[in-house]
Amino acid sequence: MERAALTNKLEHQSLTQRIHDRVRELIESGALSPGTQLDERKLAKDMAVSRTPLREAIATLVEAGIVERHPYRGNFVRTFSxxxxxxxxxxxxxxxxxxxxxxxxxxxxxxxxxxxxxxxxxxxxxxxxxxxxxxxxxxxxxxxxxxxxxxxxxxxxxxxxxxxxxxxxxxxxxxxxxxxxxxxxxxxxxxxxxxxxxxxxxxxxxxxxxxxxxxxxxxxxxxxx
Structure with a gap:
């Protein structure tokens, strides 16, 4: 049971990292331009993933200063002054x-x-x-x-x-x-x-x-x- 739980955890972490890398790639390429809102439903559908690991991936992008979280509005690609x-x-x-x-x-x-x-x-x-x-x-x-x-x-x-x-x-x-x-x-x-x-x-x-x-x-x- 413990080994199965560890395997599931590692697979989840790996999926979250792959989603993180893909969203970051979209931002770096300009496909998601500064100020663009991250549409979780569309991103999850396009990548064929559930929204839970997507949200975790977005949270790491927020921590990295690449995405901005606006309360009650959502997550947006960061803009710079x-x-x-x-x-x-x-x-x-x-x-x-x-x-x-x-x-x-x-x-x-x-x-x-x-x-x-x-x-x-x-x-x-x-x-x-x-x-x-x-x-x-x-x-x-x-x-x-x-x-x-x-x-x-x-x-x-x-x-x-x-x-x-x-x-x-x-x-x-x-x-x-x-x-x-x-x-x-x-x-x-x-x-x-x-x-x-x-x-x-x-x-x-x-x-x-x-x-x-x-x-x-x-x-x-x-x-x-």
Whole structure:
């Protein structure tokens, strides 16, 4: 009986995690945009699951700061104020600058080749006007550098920010000027990594992130105006 209960509990936890990952994927891809209410009935039907594990999955997204719970109204994909975006990018800039400095001496030739491949995929997505593919490649480029730092605490910290960053990144990548500029900046970052110039690589990635921060805040200010 105890073994059966444990098995059921693990299966329930696994189902909840799969639902969590799927809802998060919908948010990160922009299929569920900021401010969208999470329709539990529709989500449960689309994923062929009951609403109990769905609600548990949504609760973990609320805890992660990706979904907002409004009493008597429901759960909504989080929206960000200009101040929150600024704070998010200031933290991201500091963490990724550190990750880049740490990664320089640890990146293998295979790691550098992977970064080249990611940039090729980003360019191919850009040429076919695939915004989601371009954003995903952008995300993978930054994640690969962070992973190369081999600093578990730093990687965990960036992972906690990842979905929030992706929500904002999708907005930034709708601006063709931002896309054109950042598409030129990433190869320069990679060239500095290949040259094993930690200070230059960190400065370039910090400037890269700060440029996106300024662009997103400018977009938000224009919309509010």
């Amino acid at each position: 200009a101040g929150q975006v600024n704070d998010l990018y200031v933290v991201r800039q500091a963490l990724e600058g550190l990750a880049t400095r740490l990664a320089v001496s640890k990146l293998s030739e295979e790691g550098l080749a992977e970064l080249h491949l990611i940039l090729d995929e980003a360019q191919a997505a850009l040429e076919r006007s695939d915004l989601i593919g371009y954003s995903n490649a952008d995300q993978r480029f930054h994640e690969a550098i962070a992973q190369a730092s081999e600093n578990e605490i730093l990687i965990e910290s960036l992972n906690r920010l990842k979905c929030q960053i992706q929500i904002v990144r999708l907005s930034a990548n709708r601006d063709p000027d931002v896309v054109a500029r950042t598409a030129l900046e990433r190869p320069r970052i990679l060239a500095a990594l290949e040259a094993r110039d930690g200070d230059l690589a960190a400065r370039l990635i910090e400037e890269h992130i700060d440029g996106v921060r300024r662009a997103v805040i400018s977009q938000m200010s224009a919309t509010e105006a």
